[in-house]
Amino acid sequence: MVGTSGITVNNPAGVKTTVAMPQDPEVINSLRRLGLNEYEARAYFALSSAGKSTAGELSERAELPRPRIYDVLDSLLNKGFAAMQTGRPVTYSHLPLGEALGTLRKQRYRGLAEEFAEMDQVGRSLESKLSTSTAGRKLSAQETAWTLKGREAAYSKMGSMISGAKSHILISTTPAGLLAKTEAHGEALGKARARGVKLTIVSPVEKHKAAAQAAKVANELKLSSIPTRFVVSDDQALIFLSPENTPPEDEITMWLNSPHFASTLRRIAGA
Numbered sequence: 001m002v003g004t005s006g007i008t009v010n011n012p013a014g015v016k017t018t019v020a021m022p023q024d025p026e027v028i029n030s031l032r033r034l035g036l037n038e039y040e041a042r043a044y045f046a047l048s049s050a051g052k053s054t055a056g057e058l059s060e061r062a063e064l065p066r067p068r069i070y071d072v073l074d075s076l077l078n079k080g081f082a083a084m085q086t087g088r089p090v091t092y093s094h095l096p097l098g099e100a101l102g103t104l105r106k107q108r109y110r111g112l113a114e115e116f117a118e119m120d121q122v123g124r125s126l127e128s129k130l131s132t133s134t135a136g137r138k139l140s141a142q143e144t145a146w147t148l149k150g151r152e153a154a155y156s157k158m159g160s161m162i163s164g165a166k167s168h169i170l171i172s173t174t175p176a177g178l179l180a181k182t183e184a185h186g187e188a189l190g191k192a193r194a195r196g197v198k199l200t201i202v203s204p205v206e207k208h209k210a211a212a213q214a215a216k217v218a219n220e221l222k223l224s225s226i227p228t229r230f231v232v233s234d235d236q237a238l239i240f241l242s243p244e245n246t247p248p249e250d251e252i253t254m255w256l257n258s259p260h261f262a263s264t265l266r267r268i269a270g271a
Contacts, residue, residue, distance in 0.1 A: 023042060023045065023062075023063075024045065027041075027045055028041045028042060028045060031044060031045065034101070034104065035079070035104065036076075036079070036081070037075075039062075039064055039068060039072045040072055040075055040076055040079075040081070042062040042063070042064060043058055043062045043064060043069075043072050043073065043076060043082075044076060044081050044082065044094055045062070046058055046061040046062035047076075047082060047092060047093060047094035048094040048097075051093065052085065052091045052092060052093040053091065053092055053093075054089045054090065054091055054092070055069045055070055055073060055089075055090070055092065056069075056089075058073070058092065073092055076092075079100070079103070079104065079107070080095060080099065080100050080102075080103025080104060080107070081094065081095055081100045081103075082094055082095060083095055144256060144257045144258050145254060145255070145256045145257075145258070146254070146255045146256075147252065147253070147254055147255075148252070148253045148254070148255060149250075149251075149252060150248065150249050150250075150251055151248035151249070151251040152248065153253075154238065154240070154251055154253040155181075155184050155185075157238055157253075157255050158181070158184075158185060158231055158238055159184070159185055159188055161231065161233035161236050161238060162185055162188045162189060162192055162231075162233060163188050163191075163192070164233065164234075165192050165197045165233040165234055166197065166234055167197060167198065167234055168197060168198040168199075168200070168232075168233075168234065168266075168271070169189070169192060169197055169198070169199045169200070169231070169232065169233050170200045170201075170202070170230075170231070170232040170233075170265065170266055170269055170271045171199075171200070171201050171202070171203075171230075171231050171232075172201075172202040172203070172226045172228065172229060172230050172231075172265075172269055173201075173202075173203050173229045173231075174203060174204075174225075174229065174244055175203055175204065175205045175208035175209075175210040175211075176210070176244070177203075177229055177244060178201065178203050178205060178210040178213060178214060179209070179210045179213060181231075182210075182213045182214075182216075182217060186213075186217065189217045190217060193217065193219065198219050198220070199217060199218050199219050199220070200218065200219065200220040200221075200222065200269070200271040201214050201217070201218040201220070201221050201222070202222045202224055202225075202226055202269045202270075202271070203221075203222075203223070203225070204223055204224065204225045205221075205223065206223050220271070222269065222270065222271075226268065226269060228240070229244065230265055232262045232265050232266060234262070235257065235258065235259040235262045236255070236256065236257050236258075236262060237255070237256045237258065237261050237262045237265055238253055238254070238255050238256075239253060239254045239255075239256070240252075240253050241253060241254055
């Protein structure tokens with residue numbers, strides 16, 4: 001008998017037949033967004049719907065090629081989405097999605113940590129070579145102002161400025177912007193203040209939850225608003241040119257290595 005119930009039925013000859021299980025495209029797409037490929041998503045969906053299965057049964061339920069089913073199951077086992085029960089025959093079952101996501105997070109964190117460690121190692125090696133190749137070259141007038149695209153690039157430059165500050169840091173921002181900056185660079189700001197750098201914050205935070213953060217990191221807090229968002233660190237300035245509600249990937253900033261401009265911004269802020 002032919003059907004689509006995803007269960008094993010007897011045909012007229014008395015031979016057990018496992019029929020295909022209807023797939024839910026929305027569920028399959030959501031599983032793929034978690035990092036499963038098409039075959040893995042279909043196999044996990046079939047396991048979660050039908051309970052434990054042999055590899056052959058799962059191949060038919062999920063309509064997967066028999067030669068690929070063991071590779072698919074091994075991948076689900078490695079990713080923490082399935083469990084295996086030894087015996088004759090070997091059977092497989094899905095793991096609850098919450099457990100699978102917990103395993104997936106740990107794997108992703110470990111992978112990212114390894115990538116970051118490799119990035120740092122390569123960066124240190126390149127930094128010494130690049131600094132040697134540019135040694136003695138002074139910045140020209142054209143090299144004192146650069147445009148950066150994207151908030152991540154701006155925040156990376158901001159972090160470098162804060163870490164390298166020797167005498168003072170000035171931050172002019174909105175309350176929401178202050179929360180974002182202290183979340184991203186709170187540790188670096190704390191270290192700067194500990195080594196004697198004067199930190200001034202200009203932001204209208206008197207009725208905002210950012211006030212507590214400002215009081216925690218700043219030597220001086222000015223409760224006023226300047227239309228332009230910027231960060232000054234010694235002789236460097238980072239100016240946000242886009243409106244605050246600009247999508248992160250579209251954020252435009254200008255970085256200037258200019259004592260005159262940095263001094264002008266400090267006078268505007270009264271710092």
